[in-house]
Amino acid sequence: MRKLLIIGIGSGNPEHMTIQAINALNRADALFIPTKGEKKTELAEVRREICARYVTRADSRTVEFAVPVRRTEGVSYDGSVDDWHARIAEIYERLIGSELGEDGTGAFLVWGDPMLYDSTIRIVERVKARGKIVFDYDVLPGITSLQALCASHRIPLNLVGKPVEITTGRRLAESFPARSQTSVVMLDGEQAFRRIEDPDAEIYWGAYLGTPDEIVISGRLADVKDKILATRAQARARMGWIMDIYLLRKGADFEE
Ligand SMILES: C[S@@+](CC[C@H](N)C(=O)[O-])C[C@H]1O[C@@H](n2cnc3c(N)ncnc32)[C@H](O)[C@@H]1O
Structure with a gap:
């Protein structure tokens, strides 16, 4: 079965990475890295540095993906977030389906800790509920802001x-x-x-x-x-x- 690892990577200092997170990073065949447009390239840079410093297996692949912008016009806040999550869920579904083999492992590198003001777990649950791809997932904690x-x-x-x-x-x-x-x-x-x-x-x-x-x-x-x-x-x-x-x-x- 496909496996996902939702890894908390800390809040800006690559040394926030726990040993558990580093080991998880090295269990993944594919590392999914969000890019958020030009302004926050520094954030993508921290993720890249973490991979460069800690990934030791030679065959791991980095897959960057663009995070869609949340549409806010003419919708309530809840409606806007729901629509945004649905669009991200489609991207996740595509990544899991096309970038991982039947028994492959993929990792999402989440800023800080995935439980704090972050929707990766929620969106992964959404993908699971759609039932198009069968997978399991673990969450690895990180240092929050x-x-x-x-x-x-x-x-x-x-x-x-x-x-x-x-x-x-x-x-x-x-x-x-x-x-x-x-x-x-x-x-x-x-x-x-x-x-x-x-x-x-x-x-x-x-x-x-x-x-x-x-x-x-x-x-x-x-x-x-x-x-x-x-x-x-x-x-x-x-x-x-x-x-x-x-x-x-x-x-x-x-x-x-
Ligand atoms: C979408 S939330 C993600 C929080 C993250 N999951 C965590 O564990 O800290 C983004 C907010 O976290 C805070 N934040 C995250 N990283 C930060 C940093 N390095 N310095 C200051 N604030 C930060 C800011 O309030 C920012 O608006």
């Missing part, structure tokens, strides 16, 4: 005994600071932290984590908000793209 953020700032994720929320910029206002003392924000194209006015809030922000371009800023939100906005805008203009994540905190350990 959230772990990279906390490590770079040298902070624990949670306050002692307290919960944590992971959310998107679009939904931040629903939770922080009223409902959550620690909120981690990913996929924030609007810099939602700029609208938080709480005088006690602290922010730990990071961009391009794990890469040579990593930038981190932390402090009382009111004091560093403008600095983060300016730094982010400059970096985005210089690089042509940006990936950033931040943690907002209110309160302290041992405080009810």
Whole structure:
């Protein structure tokens, strides 16, 4: 039976690769690598470097594929994501069917960890449910951008005994600071932290984590908000793209 390995490759530093991930990489006959267009060639570059550094078997093949752009006009957010996943599922189905032999193994190299704001597992399940190709799959964990953020700032994720929320910029206002003392924000194209006015809030922000371009800023939100906005805008203009994540905190350990 065909086999798929969904491998978490870490969030920018090739040294995030676990030994388990490296071994999985070398079990695959074909490595499926997404290319996301010119702006994010650095991301494709990290994947290529990982292959160059860690793939030791001579007969493994790299298969690059283009990820379609999500259509947003005239559809709801859910409808747009559903349509996008359906189109990616067709690409996966074609890759699995045409690039792998009956007993072949293929690997998807997933940024960070496949369980965190990533739909590879969901889409692979979709392909399985269509039933046109029979295959099995395993998931190998990776270092998330959230772990990279906390490590770079040298902070624990949670306050002692307290919960944590992971959310998107679009939904931040629903939770922080009223409902959550620690909120981690990913996929924030609007810099939602700029609208938080709480005088006690602290922010730990990071961009391009794990890469040579990593930038981190932390402090009382009111004091560093403008600095983060300016730094982010400059970096985005210089690089042509940006990936950033931040943690907002209110309160302290041992405080009810
Ligand atoms: C589609 S999600 C993928 C998350 C990934 N699966 C993970 O485990 O981190 C993309 C978001 O992750 C965050 N992200 C991923 N890599 C990052 C990095 N190296 N530096 C900063 N943020 C990053 C950003 O918030 C970005 O918008």
